[in-house]
Amino acid sequence: VAFKPLSASAVRRLAGICAPERVVTDPALLVDYGHDESSEPACLPEALVKVLSAEEAAAVVCLAREERVPLTPRGLGTGLAGGSIPTQGGILVSTELMDQVLEVDAGNLMVRTQPGVRTVHLQAACAEHGLYYPVDPASLDDCSIGGNVATNAGGARAYKYGVTGDYVRGIEAVLADGSIIRYGGKLHKNVTGYDLNKLLVGSEGTLGIITEITFKLVPKPRHQIDVLVPFDRLAQGVELCLRVIRDSRLMPAVVEFIERGGIAACNRVLGTCLPFADAAVQVLIELEGNDRQQVLADCVLLGETAMELGAREPLVADNATDQERLWTARRSLAKTLKQVYPQVTAEDVVVPLSELPATVELVAGLQQKYGIPIVPFGHIGDGNIHVDICRTITDDGKWQRVRSAVINELVDFVLARGGQITAEHGVGSAKRHLMKRALGPAELKVMRNLKQALDPEGILNPGKVLPDD
Amino acid sequence: VAFKPLSASAVRRLAGICAPERVVTDPALLVDYGHDESSEPACLPEALVKVLSAEEAAAVVCLAREERVPLTPRGLGTGLAGGSIPTQGGILVSTELMDQVLEVDAGNLMVRTQPGVRTVHLQAACAEHGLYYPVDPASLDDCSIGGNVATNAGGARAYKYGVTGDYVRGIEAVLADGSIIRYGGKLHKNVTGYDLNKLLVGSEGTLGIITEITFKLVPKPRHQIDVLVPFDRLAQGVELCLRVIRDSRLMPAVVEFIERGGIAACNRVLGTCLPFADAAVQVLIELEGNDRQQVLADCVLLGETAMELGAREPLVADNATDQERLWTARRSLAKTLKQVYPQVTAEDVVVPLSELPATVELVAGLQQKYGIPIVPFGHIGDGNIHVDICRTITDDGKWQRVRSAVINELVDFVLARGGQITAEHGVGSAKRHLMKRALGPAELKVMRNLKQALDPEGILNPGKVLPDD
Numbered sequence: 001v002a003f004k005p006l007s008a009s010a011v012r013r014l015a016g017i018c019a020p021e022r023v024v025t026d027p028a029l030l031v032d033y034g035h036d037e038s039s040e041p042a043c044l045p046e047a048l049v050k051v052l053s054a055e056e057a058a059a060v061v062c063l064a065r066e067e068r069v070p071l072t073p074r075g076l077g078t079g080l081a082g083g084s085i086p087t088q089g090g091i092l093v094s095t096e097l098m099d100q101v102l103e104v105d106a107g108n109l110m111v112r113t114q115p116g117v118r119t120v121h122l123q124a125a126c127a128e129h130g131l132y133y134p135v136d137p138a139s140l141d142d143c144s145i146g147g148n149v150a151t152n153a154g155g156a157r158a159y160k161y162g163v164t165g166d167y168v169r170g171i172e173a174v175l176a177d178g179s180i181i182r183y184g185g186k187l188h189k190n191v192t193g194y195d196l197n198k199l200l201v202g203s204e205g206t207l208g209i210i211t212e213i214t215f216k217l218v219p220k221p222r223h224q225i226d227v228l229v230p231f232d233r234l235a236q237g238v239e240l241c242l243r244v245i246r247d248s249r250l251m252p253a254v255v256e257f258i259e260r261g262g263i264a265a266c267n268r269v270l271g272t273c274l275p276f277a278d279a280a281v282q283v284l285i286e287l288e289g290n291d292r293q294q295v296l297a298d299c300v301l302l303g304e305t306a307m308e309l310g311a312r313e314p315l316v317a318d319n320a321t322d323q324e325r326l327w328t329a330r331r332s333l334a335k336t337l338k339q340v341y342p343q344v345t346a347e348d349v350v351v352p353l354s355e356l357p358a359t360v361e362l363v364a365g366l367q368q369k370y371g372i373p374i375v376p377f378g379h380i381g382d383g384n385i386h387v388d389i390c391r392t393i394t395d396d397g398k399w400q401r402v403r404s405a406v407i408n409e410l411v412d413f414v415l416a417r418g419g420q421i422t423a424e425h426g427v428g429s430a431k432r433h434l435m436k437r438a439l440g441p442a443e444l445k446v447m448r449n450l451k452q453a454l455d456p457e458g459i460l461n462p463g464k465v466l467p468d469d
Numbered sequence: 470v471a472f473k474p475l476s477a478s479a480v481r482r483l484a485g486i487c488a489p490e491r492v493v494t495d496p497a498l499l500v501d502y503g504h505d506e507s508s509e510p511a512c513l514p515e516a517l518v519k520v521l522s523a524e525e526a527a528a529v530v531c532l533a534r535e536e537r538v539p540l541t542p543r544g545l546g547t548g549l550a551g552g553s554i555p556t557q558g559g560i561l562v563s564t565e566l567m568d569q570v571l572e573v574d575a576g577n578l579m580v581r582t583q584p585g586v587r588t589v590h591l592q593a594a595c596a597e598h599g600l601y602y603p604v605d606p607a608s609l610d611d612c613s614i615g616g617n618v619a620t621n622a623g624g625a626r627a628y629k630y631g632v633t634g635d636y637v638r639g640i641e642a643v644l645a646d647g648s649i650i651r652y653g654g655k656l657h658k659n660v661t662g663y664d665l666n667k668l669l670v671g672s673e674g675t676l677g678i679i680t681e682i683t684f685k686l687v688p689k690p691r692h693q694i695d696v697l698v699p700f701d702r703l704a705q706g707v708e709l710c711l712r713v714i715r716d717s718r719l720m721p722a723v724v725e726f727i728e729r730g731g732i733a734a735c736n737r738v739l740g741t742c743l744p745f746a747d748a749a750v751q752v753l754i755e756l757e758g759n760d761r762q763q764v765l766a767d768c769v770l771l772g773e774t775a776m777e778l779g780a781r782e783p784l785v786a787d788n789a790t791d792q793e794r795l796w797t798a799r800r801s802l803a804k805t806l807k808q809v810y811p812q813v814t815a816e817d818v819v820v821p822l823s824e825l826p827a828t829v830e831l832v833a834g835l836q837q838k839y840g841i842p843i844v845p846f847g848h849i850g851d852g853n854i855h856v857d858i859c860r861t862i863t864d865d866g867k868w869q870r871v872r873s874a875v876i877n878e879l880v881d882f883v884l885a886r887g888g889q890i891t892a893e894h895g896v897g898s899a900k901r902h903l904m905k906r907a908l909g910p911a912e913l914k915v916m917r918n919l920k921q922a923l924d925p926e927g928i929l930n931p932g933k934v935l936p937d938d
Contacts, residue, residue: 106715108821108852130715152660163658165667166635179911186821188851189632189892191621191671192900192907193934194916198634198667202660219718246575246599249688249759290718294763352577352655382657383577423658431661438661442648446923447663453922454915465662 003088003462004068006046014049014091017059022097024048033074033092037139039345040082040430045072045092052097054172054180054211061209061459062178064091070462073205075115075147078139080346081428083151083204087463093209095146101125102212110169110186112214115146119153122215132220134161137424138331146210152202154424156330159381160253161218163424165201170214173200175207176455186214199450204426205461207454221288223295224253226317226326229306230279234259234380235357236309237283241380242353243305244285250298254286255381256330259360262337262375266329269336274329275315283380284326333377334388341373343391345403347410350384351419362413363387370402384423411437427465435467472557472931473537475515483518483560486528491566493517502543502561506608508814509551509899514541514561521566523641523649523680530678530928531647533560539931542674544584544616547608549815550897552620552673556932562678564615570594571681579638579655581683584615588622591684601689603630606893607800615679621671623893625799628850629722630687632893634670639683642669644676645924655683668919673895674930676923690757692764693722695786695795698775699748703728703849704826705778706752710849711822712774713754719767723755724850725799728829731806731844735798738805743798744784752849753795802846803857810842812860814872816879819853820888831882832856839871853892880906896934904936 014023024030025047034042046069051057064071070090077084086092098114101122105111106129113122119133119140126133136155137143143153148164149171155163170184183196200208231237234257241255258266259281263274276282285302289295296318303314317323337344351359360376363385367374373390389406393399411421411434421431421438435444447466451458483492493499494516503511515538520526533540539559546553555561567583570591574581575598582591588609595602605624606612612622618640623632639653652665669677700706703726710724727735728750732743745751754771758764765787772783786792806813820828829845832854836843842859858875862868880890880903890900890907904913916935920927 105821105823107711107823109711109714110821130718152664154658158658162635165664166631175911175915179914181911181915182909183912185887185889186852187819187887187889187892188822189623189627189819189848189853190889191891191893191895192889193896193904193912194676194919195621195634195667195671196912196915198664198670199915199919201667202664207663219714219720222718242576242578245578245688249599249691251688290767291763294760350656350658352574352579353657354574354576379658383655384658418654418656420654420656420659420661422660423656424660426660427662435662440651442644442650443652443662443665445648446644446650446665446668449922450663450668450919453918 003070003090006069006090007067010063010067010069011047013063014047014060017063018049018051018056022050033077034085036077036079036082036084038080038082038430039343040085043085043087045086046089048092048094050094050097054174057093057174057209057211058178058180060091060093061174061176064459065178065457071459072461073209075144075150076142078143079147079151079428080348080425081430083426083428083464085429087429095144098211104129104131105186106131108186109217110214111217112212113145114212115144115210117145119143119145119148126217131217133167133215133217135164135167138334145213149201149210149213150203150205151426154382154384156254156256156379158379159255160251165198167215168197168201168213169216171197171200171210172212173208173210176457176460184214188216204428204465206451206465207460222290223292224286224288225295225299226323227285227299227302228275228315228317228326229283229285229311230276231281231283231311233357234281234360236311237281237380238353238356240283240306240309244302248301250287252285252381253288254284256284256378257380258282258330258333258377259375261373262333262377265336265340266333269339270329270332272325272329284330337375337388337390341390341392345389346425347387347389347407348422348425349387349410349414349419350382350423351414351417353383355417355419356380356383356385358417359385359414362410366406366409370406372402374406382423429464432465432467472539472559475538475559476536479532479536479538480516482532483516483529486532487518487520487525491519502546503554505546505548505551505553507549507551507899508812509554512554512556514555515558517561517563519563519566523643526562526643526678526680527647527649529560529562530643530645533928534647534926540928541930542678544613544619545611547612548616548620548897549817549894550899552895552897552933554898556898564613567680573598573600574655575600577655578686579683580686581681582614583681584613584679586614588612588614588617595686600686602636602684602686604633604636607803614682618670618679618682619672619674620895623851623853625723625725625848627848628724629720634667636684637666637670637682638685640666640669640679641681642677642679645926645929653683657685673897673934675920675934676929691759692761693755693757694764694768695753695755695792696768696771697744697784697786697795698752698754698780699745700750700752700780702826703750703829705780706750706849707822707825709752709775709778713771717770717774719756721754721850722757723753725753725847726849727751727799727802727846728844730842731802731846734805734809735802738808739798739801741794741798753799806844806857806859810859810861814858815894816856816858816876817891817894818856818879818883818888819851819892820883820886822852824886824888825849825852825854827886828854828883831879835875835878839875841871843875851892898933901934901936
């Protein structure tokens with residue numbers, strides 16, 4: 001598709017669709033909108049449009065089609081794969097002003113929200129009604145719920161509670177033809193035709209602009225207790241996870257791991273003093289329930305199992321202060337690494353649980369082989385490892401070569417072990433070049449057909465998700 | 470699309486693709502394959518092919534395309550919407566012989582299975598390894614897991630555990646172009662491109678033939694206790710459900726209801742003696758956990774809450790014998806009604822929880838207005854009401870008019886209250902004529918575009934899901 005530059009008359013039409021103050025073309029004011037939280041190169045839009053409704057978004061889409069200008073939807077720009085960077089210029093449609101929780105419907109165990117609401121605010125609004133939206137991406141203070149839906153965001157609680165898409169019950173979205181679709185609603189189950197919610201979840205703005213979401217809500221157990229277990233090897237942590245689930249029949253809310261390098265960085269930068277700083281790997285497990293004594297008993301059982309597997313005595317964090325200390329460190333790890341190193345590439349591979357230890361061993365080997373810090377951490381329960389590749393090489397060319405080599409070896413290994421290239425960050429622009437290795441021609445053809453069916457002119461978020469032919 | 474009759478040479482080619490004994494054309498042997506468990510009219514295929522692999526299924530699809538013959542996939546024929554009836558003749562592709570659980574992978578908390586396995590057998594295979602596949606359609610003894618995926622089957626445990634699609638982690642499927650796609654695998658999270666698993670789940674054989682599935686598994690709590698609560702009104706049951714979840718912060722595995730008419734039918738036909746036969750409505754709630762005393766304490770709390778809401782003293786079933794009695798009755802209700810009446814139309818509407826009482830009141834009104842037995846029962850937690858419309862009118866024309874009138878009033882009401890026409894049975898052929906009322910033109914257009922993108926010649930299961938233009 002050959003796109004055209006955005007004309008001055010088109011900008012005037014945009015100002016007619018939205019109020020002029022919500023149409024921004026001054027490059028100085030666009031700087032913050034040219035990047036996300038990935039290490040993908042920045043790229044400014046020709047115009048930023050802050051829409052207030054599905055109707056406005058639909059009118060902008062129609063204009064983009066008529067003018068043959070690309071359109072990139074954007075939440076709050078916290079993505080880690082470049083998905084919201086307007087790599088081909090054109091119009092950037094921000095939903096940041098659509099920031100209202102429309103209705104917490106406690107009588108139906110549902111919440112209806114605009115897409116620009118921060119995830120943490122959505123959780124708080126639900127909590128006021130005694131209900132729980134449990135999906136918990138590490139960026140929850142900064143990210144938008146619409147972006148969460150567009151990327152099918154995960155987070156620390158995904159093993160027990162699932163990911164964003166598992167809670168979506170209704171969606172309103174603007175499609176590339178300018179139509180507004182509404183599917184589902186306050187319905188716990190619904191098989192009326194093809195599931196358009198599932199189609200849009202995780203489509204990263206390439207199939208539609210999400211303008212309203214209805215989520216189901218669940219009860220939040222009264223007590224959460226965290227157990228921090230120091231191990232010599234990640235394999236022990238994986239085995240602990242399996243024993244807790246299969247033998248103890250517990251459903252942990254969280255099974256995370258972090259390694260010595262990550263612990264050291266947190267302690268140094270945050271000025272914290274995380275326990276077990278000398279342990280090769282720390283495993284963080286959260287158990288929960290309504291009866292505090294029962295949860296404590298479960299934690300004791302967990303601790304005993306951990307020690308049978310060779311752990312030193314675990315730390316139990318059963319009060320808010322201790323828990324906050326552990327969680328702040330864990331949630332801040334990616335940010336912390338960014339403070340230490342000028343550039344960090346955050347990989348997001350996923351493997352079957354049983355392949356986690358070998359994958360982490362591979363990462364250790366890559367660190368040695370290439371002589372750069374590579375910090376693995378993540379979600380044991382989900383088999384999802386974040387591999388943060390930290391830049392210590394000043395020469396641009398050499399850095400790019402080393403970085404590519406690390407990613408290539410990692411990706412080859414993961415794919416050979418039945419894994420995939422992204423578990424929760426998405427493909428965006430960052431992982432597009434890996435898609436032909438990750439998927440076969442038949443699978444890619446289906447995806448291209450889907451894109452073609454919904455956006456034949458390729459207006460919506462071009463240069464994302466699907467690789468070039 | 471103009472289809473052609475299946476030629477004798479095509480039948481010979483089918484016998485070359487599969488062994489001749491797996492290609493059936495004798496109408497006498499095809500009778501069982503012309504219907505499902507719905508009241509949709511029977512229709513024989515021109516040939517039945519029992520495939521053993523994705524490769525065979527792909528070759529059959531290619532043949533169907535070349536010969537311009539329609540192809541209908543079929544599991545074990547327990548559907549309730551006509552989805553597997555070959556309404557336009559052609560080839561019926563049965564996966565019944567692909568009946569092996571390929572691998573329970575306890576180290577990855579996953580099971581890999583062929584589609585022809587009965588759901589009950591899949592559950593048993595997982596239980597042998599201490600793991601739980603919790604999705605529990607009432608037909609689990611008879612239905613195939615592939616059919617469950619194709620219809621996104623639900624069941625009694627859907628409020629807590631979700632539906633079939635929530636467990637699908639990998640799919641192998643044959644598409645209309647004869648390609649075999651594989652997406653996902655033993656991966657708890659995966660956002661590598663568009664989610665092809667979610668696309669195929671619930672597509673009712675119109676987008677592909679599912680030939681292998683990988684499901685995630687969970688731990689099964691050690692103790693399940695059922696509480697049967699007699700109420701005067703369903704509204705009390707809905708309120709109980711809300712209080713249990715919001716106030717007591719419990720996640721019930723089951724919140725079902727059945728009304729007086731259904732109870733009477735069960736007692737009469739099954740020769741059982743269900744308790745509270747005189748209650749207007751019975752609510753069945755199952756709580757579970759690893760600590761029996763804790764679960765019992767939760768049940769006591771539940772019982773107290775129920776009595777505050779006006780229930781008589783509930784019955785607690787905490788042993789296998791009592792539980793089996795309750796569950797056999799519940800699971801057999803639909804079958805029981807079929808033994809009493811010559812024909813039963815099973816509707817499957819879903820509404821927001823808060824609209825359940827009004828919907829059931831509407832059903833009572835329809836029963837009075839039209840003078841036929843209409844039995845509502847189902848899943849309070851999901852807002853999903855099955856409305857079994859029982860034939861007592863002998864005259865065919867009059868019965869069809871009454872039946873249509875009941876369905877029309879029900880559907881109008883449900884749609885006006887934010888509900889939908891099917892929660893778990895699917896659209897199939899039975900609810901196709903309702904799709905233009907259930908969805909708007911924009912949503913239907915997207916669905917048509919998806920179908921067109923994946924099956925441009927309309928070979929796969931024609932006459933299902935999507936309405937005529």
